Amino acid sequence: MRGVFYPRLALDGIRKNRQMYLPYVLTCIGMVTLYYILMFLSGSEYILALAGGASVGSVMSMGAWLCAVFCCIFLFYTNSFLIRRRKKEFGLYNILGMGKRSISRILVWETLILFLLSLALGLAAGIALSKLFELVLARVMRGEVNFSVTVSKNAVINSCTVFGAVFLLLLLNSVRQVRFSSAAALLRGENVGEKPPRGNWLIGLVGVLLLGVGYRYAVVTENPLSALLLFFVAAAAVIVGTYMVMISGSVFFCRVLKRKKSFYYNPRRFVSISQMVYRMKRNGAGLASICILATMVLVMLSATSCLYFGGRDALYARYPREVNIDLTTDGGDIMESDSALDLRGKIEQAAALCGGRTDDMFFYRAAEISGIIKNGVVETDPKTLDNAAFISALENLSLINFMPLEDYNAITGKNETLQNGQALICKQGNTPDIDGRLSFNGGGSFEIKKRVESFGVNGMTAMAGIPATILIVPNLRDAVSGLDALADYNGNRMMTFSVHCGFDTGLPDDARRPVYNSVRDFCDGIKDGSSVTRVYFSVREDGQREFYGILGGFYYVGILLSLLFIAAAVLIIYYKQISEGYEDRARFEIMQKVGMTKKEIRRSINSQILTVFFLPLLLACVHLGFCFPMLRRLLMLFNINNLPLSAAVTVICLAAFALFYAAAYKLTSNAYYKIVSGAESR
Amino acid sequence: MSILEVTNLKKVYAARFGGSRVEALKNVSFTVEKGEYAVIMGESGSGKTTLLNLLAALDRPTSGEIVLDGMQLSRVKDSQAASFRRDNLGFVFQEFNLLDTFTLEDNIYLPLVLAGRSLQEMSERLMPIALRLGIKGILKKYPYEVSGGQKQRAAVARALITNPKIILADEPTGALDSRSSDELLALFEDANAQGHTLLMVTHSVKAASSAGRVLFIKDGEVFHQLYRGNDSRERFYARISDAMTMLFTGGESI
Numbered sequence: 001m002r003g004v005f006y007p008r009l010a011l012d013g014i015r016k017n018r019q020m021y022l023p024y025v026l027t028c029i030g031m032v033t034l035y036y037i038l039m040f041l042s043g044s045e046y047i048l049a050l051a052g053g054a055s056v057g058s059v060m061s062m063g064a065w066l067c068a069v070f071c072c073i074f075l076f077y078t079n080s081f082l083i084r085r086r087k088k089e090f091g092l093y094n095i096l097g098m099g100k101r102s103i104s105r106i107l108v109w110e111t112l113i114l115f116l117l118s119l120a121l122g123l124a125a126g127i128a129l130s131k132l133f134e135l136v137l138a139r140v141m142r143g144e145v146n147f148s149v150t151v152s153k154n155a156v157i158n159s160c161t162v163f164g165a166v167f168l169l170l171l172l173n174s175v176r177q178v179r180f181s182s183a184a185a186l187l188r189g190e191n192v193g194e195k196p197p198r199g200n201w202l203i204g205l206v207g208v209l210l211l212g213v214g215y216r217y218a219v220v221t222e223n224p225l226s227a228l229l230l231f232f233v234a235a236a237a238v239i240v241g242t243y244m245v246m247i248s249g250s251v252f253f254c255r256v257l258k259r260k261k262s263f264y265y266n267p268r269r270f271v272s273i274s275q276m277v278y279r280m281k282r283n284g285a286g287l288a289s290i291c292i293l294a295t296m297v298l299v300m301l302s303a304t305s306c307l308y309f310g311g312r313d314a315l316y317a318r319y320p321r322e323v324n325i326d327l328t329t330d331g332g333d334i335m336e337s338d339s340a341l342d343l344r345g346k347i348e349q350a351a352a353l354c355g356g357r358t359d360d361m362f363f364y365r366a367a368e369i370s371g372i373i374k375n376g377v378v379e380t381d382p383k384t385l386d387n388a389a390f391i392s393a394l395e396n397l398s399l400i401n402f403m404p405l406e407d408y409n410a411i412t413g414k415n416e417t418l419q420n421g422q423a424l425i426c427k428q429g430n431t432p433d434i435d436g437r438l439s440f441n442g443g444g445s446f447e448i449k450k451r452v453e454s455f456g457v458n459g460m461t462a463m464a465g466i467p468a469t470i471l472i473v474p475n476l477r478d479a480v481s482g483l484d485a486l487a488d489y490n491g492n493r494m495m496t497f498s499v500h501c502g503f504d505t506g507l508p509d510d511a512r513r514p515v516y517n518s519v520r521d522f523c524d525g526i527k528d529g530s531s532v533t534r535v536y537f538s539v540r541e542d543g544q545r546e547f548y549g550i551l552g553g554f555y556y557v558g559i560l561l562s563l564l565f566i567a568a569a570v571l572i573i574y575y576k577q578i579s580e581g582y583e584d585r586a587r588f589e590i591m592q593k594v595g596m597t598k599k600e601i602r603r604s605i606n607s608q609i610l611t612v613f614f615l616p617l618l619l620a621c622v623h624l625g626f627c628f629p630m631l632r633r634l635l636m637l638f639n640i641n642n643l644p645l646s647a648a649v650t651v652i653c654l655a656a657f658a659l660f661y662a663a664a665y666k667l668t669s670n671a672y673y674k675i676v677s678g679a680e681s682r
Numbered sequence: 683m684s685i686l687e688v689t690n691l692k693k694v695y696a697a698r699f700g701g702s703r704v705e706a707l708k709n710v711s712f713t714v715e716k717g718e719y720a721v722i723m724g725e726s727g728s729g730k731t732t733l734l735n736l737l738a739a740l741d742r743p744t745s746g747e748i749v750l751d752g753m754q755l756s757r758v759k760d761s762q763a764a765s766f767r768r769d770n771l772g773f774v775f776q777e778f779n780l781l782d783t784f785t786l787e788d789n790i791y792l793p794l795v796l797a798g799r800s801l802q803e804m805s806e807r808l809m810p811i812a813l814r815l816g817i818k819g820i821l822k823k824y825p826y827e828v829s830g831g832q833k834q835r836a837a838v839a840r841a842l843i844t845n846p847k848i849i850l851a852d853e854p855t856g857a858l859d860s861r862s863s864d865e866l867l868a869l870f871e872d873a874n875a876q877g878h879t880l881l882m883v884t885h886s887v888k889a890a891s892s893a894g895r896v897l898f899i900k901d902g903e904v905f906h907q908l909y910r911g912n913d914s915r916e917r918f919y920a921r922i923s924d925a926m927t928m929l930f931t932g933g934e935s936i
Contacts, residue, residue: 261801270788270795278783590779593740594840595768595793597761 006102010109013089019578020085024078025118027571031071032122032159033129034564038064038557039155040130041137050143050545056553063557067564068162072169074568077289079170081575083177085582090178104175111171119163126159127151140308140552141545200248207244214238218630231630238623239292246291246619247284254280267600271591272608275584286576291616293569295623297562298657302624302650303631304558309649310640311551317639318547319540320362321502323516325350325523328534329497336477337406340365340499343530347501350522354505354515361503364407366470367480369495370399371440373469378440380486380494399468404476412455416472422449423479424472438471443482446471499532512541551638566657570664577609577668581675588676598677605673613665617658624654685879686714686737686848691746693732693902706732708902710746714848714881719874721890722883723922724899725930730883733899734852737881738771739763751847768793772841776853778833780825786836787821793844804843811839815869831862838869842878849873851882855889867892887926891919898929905929 014021042060047053090103131149138144214237217230254277258264264273276283307314325347344363351361371380378400405418416424423446425434439445452472473479486494507515520537527535588601596604632646640646691710696703706729714720724730735741737748739755740763748755750770758766773779780789787808788795794804812818815835820828825836834854841849851870855863863886871892874880882893890896892915898906908925910918 265791265795265801265804267796267798270792271783274781274783274788587781587783590781591792591796592764593738593767593773593775593779594796595764595771596796597764599761600764600796 006105007109007113010106010113013086013106013110014113017082017085020082020575021114023571023574024082025114027078027567028075028114028118028163029122029125030567031067031075031564032118032163033125034560035064035067035071035162036123036126036155036159037130037133038067038560039158040126040152041134043152043154044134044150046146047134047137047141047143050138050141050549053141053143053549055550056137056141056556059550059553059557063561064158066561068166070564070568071163072166074571075166075170076173078571078575079174081579083174084579087177087181100179103178107171107174107178111167111174115163115167119160122163123156123159126155137553137556140556141549143549200251203244204248204252207241207246207248210237210241211245212241214241215626218626221630221633231634234630238295242291242295242619242623243285243288246288247281250276250284250287251280268603268607271596271604272611275580275587275608276611279580286572287616290569290572291619291623293565293572294616294620294657294661295627297565297569298620298624298650298654299627299631300558300565301562301657302646302653303634304555305649305653306631306635306640306646307551307638308555310635310638310642310645311547313642313645314551314639315540315544315547317641319502319538319543321360322504322512322540323354323519324500324502324538324540326536326538327499327501327526327532328536329499329531330533339531340407343499343526343532344501346526347503347523350519351503353519353522354503354507361501362411363499363501364403364411365476365497365499367402367476367483367495367497368399369483369486370397373398373400373434373438376434376436376438378438380441380483397467401468401470402476402479403470403472405472405474408455408472416452418449418472418474420474420478421445422447422474424449424452426452426454426470426472428454428468428470434469440483444479446473446479516541566660569661570668573613573664574668574671577672578675581672585676601677602673605669605676609665609669609672613661617661621654624650683716684713685716685718685751686881687747687749688712688737689747689749691733691736691748692744693729693736693741694744705902707736707743710899710902710904712897712904712907714879716879717874717877719870719880719892719894720882721893721896722881722899723885723887723890723896723926725885728899729902730885730899731852734850734883738773738850739766765797768796768844770847772844772846772849774834774837774841774849774851774854776856778825778830778837778857780833780837780840782825785822785824786817786828786832789825789836790821790840790843792840797844807843808839811842814872815839829862830858831865834858834862834866835869838866838873842873846878848879848881851880851884853884853886854882855884855886863889887919887922890922891915896922896925898925900929 038060041047042057042064044057047060048057050056093103093106094100130152131147135147138146214234217234217237221230254273257269257273258277264270327343347363348361369380371378373379405416405424408414408424409416418424423438425438425448427433433451434448437445437447454470471479480495483495484493505512505515516539523535523537526532588596591601592598628647628650631650632641632643635641635646689711691707692705693707694703694705710729710733722730722733732741736743736755739758742756753770755766767773780786781792784792790808790811791804794807808821809818812821815838817832817835817839820832820836825833828836834857838854841851854870855866858866867889870880870882874894880893882889884890894910896908896910897904898908906925906929908918908921913921
């Protein structure tokens with residue numbers, strides 16, 4: 001008899017608070033499912049075997065850890081709502097003579113039931129769905145389809161341990177709350193309104209400053225590499241800033257609203273404003289949480305979508321043509337037009353092997369060196385390069401390519417002319433704008449005649465991930481005569497002389513491979529008896545798999561985690577409304593007795609929920625707006641530099657999210673109304 | 683002139699699946715004159731609260747008719763019930779029913795705000811009432827910051843401020859200490875003297891003795907009534923007390 005008493009009480013408690021526990025259990029199940037799937041995909045042999053599978057695997061396991069950390073935080077948050085609801089019940093048990101130890105036993109049973117339920121259903125759903133997700137992922141990664149179903153033992157064990165630990169923490173927290181409060185305190189509901197915090201303006205000011213700092217970093221930071229580092233600083237500043245601004249803003253807002261008598265004493269706003277004032281701090285914190293989750297969803301969704309849909313750009317930047325040949329030479333005679341012509345002839349022979357489409361072939365020579373550009377001066381001294389502070393050096397680090405004018409004119413079909421000592425400049429990625437004159441510390445100085453558009457066939461610099469500055473000069477040998485002698489610590493020449501070329505074959509898919517192989521063999525032969533020291537042969541088709549593997553994996557994890565965060569945001573809103581609904585119920589009952597019609601109630605609720613919903617969305621949009629420039633720079637790391645596409649993708653993501661959000665709004669507002677008006681239908 | 687006429691009122695509560703039926707009110711008829719201070723007395727379960735709910739249009743009678751100042755309550759649509767209450771009735775409850783999200787002032791304003799009155803009109807109406815009830819100094823406080831007696835006075839102010847046709851009070855002294863009760867009853871007599879019509883439900887003899895007439899309700903029917911006439915309060919108290927003893931300790935006839 002004693003044995004079943006506590007489990008029965010626990011089960012009863014859950015059943016009686018169905019409205020609170022059902023969404024909670026559903027969330028737990030959803031989280032276990034998602035965690036299992038992510039864990040499963042990260043270890044899936046089948047995915048790992050695909051091109052780019054290894055990187056996708058590590059992205060997935062990173063996603064799984066992120067998911068676990070988030071679940072922990074989030075379940076703590078929602079659990080606090082549950083505990084608040086149950087405190088009264090426990091207080092009553094306590095007064096009726098049930099010791100705190102016994103109450104803790106009920107809690108243990110309750111947690112155990114919830115844990116087993118979520119774990120069992122979550123794993124079942126996870127195992128059932130994992131194959132589907134695997135297939136979709138394989139499709140996104142453009143891999144072969146395979147229909148064998150497997151269960152990952154590792155993922156199951158991992159889910160059990162992680163969620164076991166989370167539930168244990170939840171239990172300890174609940175027990176702590178029951179242990180350390182008196183029966184009277186447990187029984188008493190919170191009927192006292194929140195007082196405005198001291199120094200509210202100070203909190204607000206600090207919050208605004210933090211937001212300002214975050215926004216500034218996001219907008220001002222120029223270089224993508226340092227953007228990656230500063231992204232986290234900016235994100236942290238914005239998160240903390242959002243909380244502070246929302247809390248103090250809500251307090252301030254409420255005060256102002258109340259002070260404006262003609263606005264306050266209006267049938268539509270009177271009740272909702274007073275209720276907002278009553279919970280001003282809690283309101284602010286809730287709104288901030290929703291806002292941050294919304295921002296996370298928006299940023300993640302738009303970033304990964306931009307990556308995926310801009311993937312073609314990245315691929316074409318890295319592989320300008322179907323077949324790309326990059327040659328390294330020892331300098332010397334390649335700088336002369338004659339030997340260049342000779343080399344070009346050989347590449348044309350290679351192109352002829354594939355059916356000879358030479359009209360879209362490109363060919364140019366480049367002398368490459370890296371340096372720090374500051375105030376129109378390029379620092380190339382290796383000692384200075386090393387000594388410069390890491391971040392500030394990264395800020396201005398650039399590859400500098402010298403390219404002969406004749407090659408430039410040949411590629412672009414233009415007819416530019418340059419005097420000796422003049423140069424055209426072309427930027428790839430984010431480097432400082434240079435006007436007037438550019439001088440090299442190692443030697444040489446150029447008058448910049450004008451800026452020209454990127455000609456977009458520089459796969460090697462695209463791969464390097466750092467911005468490049470291309471100087472187009474009338475004569476290559478003259479231009480680099482000073483820099484040619486520079487050597488690094490090991491005595492190696494700092495300048496490299498390369499030839500970049502590529503062409504399309506126009507062959508059908510299945511006929512390409514053998515032709516590629518013979519072209520490769522031919523190109524390897526170029527080395528013999530020439531100044532070419534190394535031949536780097538790359539085919540777009542090979543890159544394509546790798547690219548879509550990685551970008552598709554990112555996109556996929558982005559969508560999964562967005563779903564998680566959306567669910568979390570909706571649930572926070574739901575709990576906020578439900579728990580406030582129970583608190584407000586008695587109030588609305590009184591108001592009806594005093595003469596508030598149902599229509600007025602509905603209207604007052606609408607105006608209240610509307611702010612709860614759309615204020616965070618609005619601020620999230622502002623966050624996204626400021627984040628966008630940084631996002632673009634990060635995308636540039638992947639050579640995606642397509643503003644209209646990125647903007648369009650971001651706007652679509654925003655619209656999709658807003659739609660989803662509006663549906664959640666409708667749902668919660670109904671739930672709230674039902675609770676609040678439930679009392680009247682007596 | 684009678685302001686409230688109740689004729690043959692009957693209320694039957696049925697369990698959800700047919701089954702047992704409870705007759706809360708069998709056959710209740712009475713009238714309240716304009717400017718009268720009447721009290722309905724009865725034990726727990728006698729149907730007092732049911733009657734009050736019907737009078738307040740919070741519930742609908744099974745049969746019978748209630749007419750308030752010429753208006754038939756059965757004609758008031760459900761959607762209009764709340765605004766009907768707001769415009770015609772004032773309430774004072776046992777548990778005060780003040781909203782803890784509002785200051786006392788805003789609580790008192792609530793029905794007027796809902797009716798869309800201007801702030802100027804509201805404060806013009808409040809000032810004399812607040813002075814009379816002695817709550818002028820605590821108007822800016824929240825309900826959880828003041829005593830029970832002060833809360834109930836604010837609730838009375840909320841009932842008075844709309845100038846209702848009748849004030850319904852449901853056990854208004856039930857949650858108050860004896861001193862606060864006395865003060866509240868004095869306020870009721872005062873309000874009555876100013877011309878307000880009051881109908882109070884109570885089982886406190888002391889509260890009842892402040893009224894002009896007492897109706898006794900038992901088992902869903904009006905059983906008996908007493909008029910104060912020119913009796914002193916003490917004398918009326920004794921009469922009510924005697925009647926109670928007769929009525930509720932088993933005496934079937936009076």
